[in-house]
Amino acid sequence: MKILKSYGYGVKRAVLEPKMVFVLWLINILFSSVIFFLFSKYLTDALGNSPAAEGLLKKFDFNIFFELIIHKGGPLQMIFYAAMILACLFFLVSIFLNGGILSVLISSRRSSENQGEGRRFSRVFFQGAGHFFGRFFRLCIYSLILWIAVVLIHLLLNFALKPLTADGANEKLMFYLILIQVAVGAFFVFLVHMILDYACIKIVIEDSRSVFRSLFQMTGFVFRRFGKTLALYYLLIMTGAGLCVIHWLIQKSIQTSSLLPILVAFMVGQVFILSRSWLKISFQAAQLDYYSSTLEK
Numbered sequence: 001m002k003i004l005k006s007y008g009y010g011v012k013r014a015v016l017e018p019k020m021v022f023v024l025w026l027i028n029i030l031f032s033s034v035i036f037f038l039f040s041k042y043l044t045d046a047l048g049n050s051p052a053a054e055g056l057l058k059k060f061d062f063n064i065f066f067e068l069i070i071h072k073g074g075p076l077q078m079i080f081y082a083a084m085i086l087a088c089l090f091f092l093v094s095i096f097l098n099g100g101i102l103s104v105l106i107s108s109r110r111s112s113e114n115q116g117e118g119r120r121f122s123r124v125f126f127q128g129a130g131h132f133f134g135r136f137f138r139l140c141i142y143s144l145i146l147w148i149a150v151v152l153i154h155l156l157l158n159f160a161l162k163p164l165t166a167d168g169a170n171e172k173l174m175f176y177l178i179l180i181q182v183a184v185g186a187f188f189v190f191l192v193h194m195i196l197d198y199a200c201i202k203i204v205i206e207d208s209r210s211v212f213r214s215l216f217q218m219t220g221f222v223f224r225r226f227g228k229t230l231a232l233y234y235l236l237i238m239t240g241a242g243l244c245v246i247h248w249l250i251q252k253s254i255q256t257s258s259l260l261p262i263l264v265a266f267m268v269g270q271v272f273i274l275s276r277s278w279l280k281i282s283f284q285a286a287q288l289d290y291y292s293s294t295l296e297k
Contacts, residue, residue: 010286103128
């Protein structure tokens, strides 16, 4: 089955790209370390080297957090603004990295097909990242059309279900209706992300400057092959969910009352970030393989 073949190709390709996994891991560490440093410094200044500060860093406590907001909310507000700025920068960096990821994957694929020697990773990655950054940024802007459609669908669904929960008497029914809304919302969010993935792939393969046309064509591509594209995407999502469950179980089993378990927990966290980077590459490689297979027919 082609979907399973593309899934296997994506997983294998990500394993064969340790340099790219390392670059993605490093970027994640740099951004997350800044927030962690700012927040830990704030807690040290606000609470000192107390068990409360250590507890809040290890396990989030809403009671302590709300007390800090009430009595020492000024510096926390600055950290929030810094986090928002870093989130915007991370978004731009992610767009930049997407071009590098696809450039390396496509270059490796073409090299293996032609049995030739591939170019150096750093050159292909950063040249591709810079080359496609502007187009991928425009793609994000054009994708607002799809995101607005998702919001409208959510509002229509909420309007349709509102009469069923108007009196608020049936709590069980309300719970299931909320689950339906969340499931439908997640479905459309994943669908838009999937369309954007294929649009990026098309742009890089063809070196196309027609960004809006690529988005329009890949929207049609996804809906024409709705079952297969969706099956591949959800196979990869289930893989990511499995990794999250494994990470949660390992973290839960670690007691952080001494130094060694804390170091182990830190290493487990780094492995989890590496696995997320690996999964991102798997997504792109698997969908690239599936899209390429449709061009060969």
